[in-house]
Amino acid sequence: MKLKLKEVREAAGISQSALARRADMHASSVSSIEKGRLEAWPGQRLKLAEALGWPAEDADELFIDVDRQALVPSALVDRLIHIQGLIYQYVDPAYIAAEIDEMIAHIDESTCGGNRG
Numbered sequence: 001m002k003l004k005l006k007e008v009r010e011a012a013g014i015s016q017s018a019l020a021r022r023a024d025m026h027a028s029s030v031s032s033i034e035k036g037r038l039e040a041w042p043g044q045r046l047k048l049a050e051a052l053g054w055p056a057e058d059a060d061e062l063f064i065d066v067d068r069q070a071l072v073p074s075a076l077v078d079r080l081i082h083i084q085g086l087i088y089q090y091v092d093p094a095y096i097a098a099e100i101d102e103m104i105a106h107i108d109e110s111t112c113g114g115n116r117g
């Protein structure tokens with residue numbers, strides 16, 4: 001897994017610890033988010049986007065897995081991100097994460113036979 005967040009951060013020449021300071025977060029949280037071990041909450045997404053000078057309205061783009069993005073049509077990715085943002089306002093995030101994981105597993109199976117890169 002490689003999030004666009006990491007690509008943008010590296011392209012800007014910013015270390016994880018510097019990004020964490022700018023976003024008022026722990027460096028370990030930024031590291032875990034970049035590695036996909038921790039799901040960034042909407043507030044964290046906005047903080048990280050702001051710290052990178054990324055437009056707030058496009059913050060969710062930073063959390064796309066660029067390795068997987070090539071396998072899924074961008075229109076589908078955009079729609080899923082939009083739906084995820086809407087749902088986060090009304091439903092328990094743990095439930096949402098489980099549902100999204102199930103959708104991603106289905107996408108993986110249909111696009112690459114279940115074999116991840």
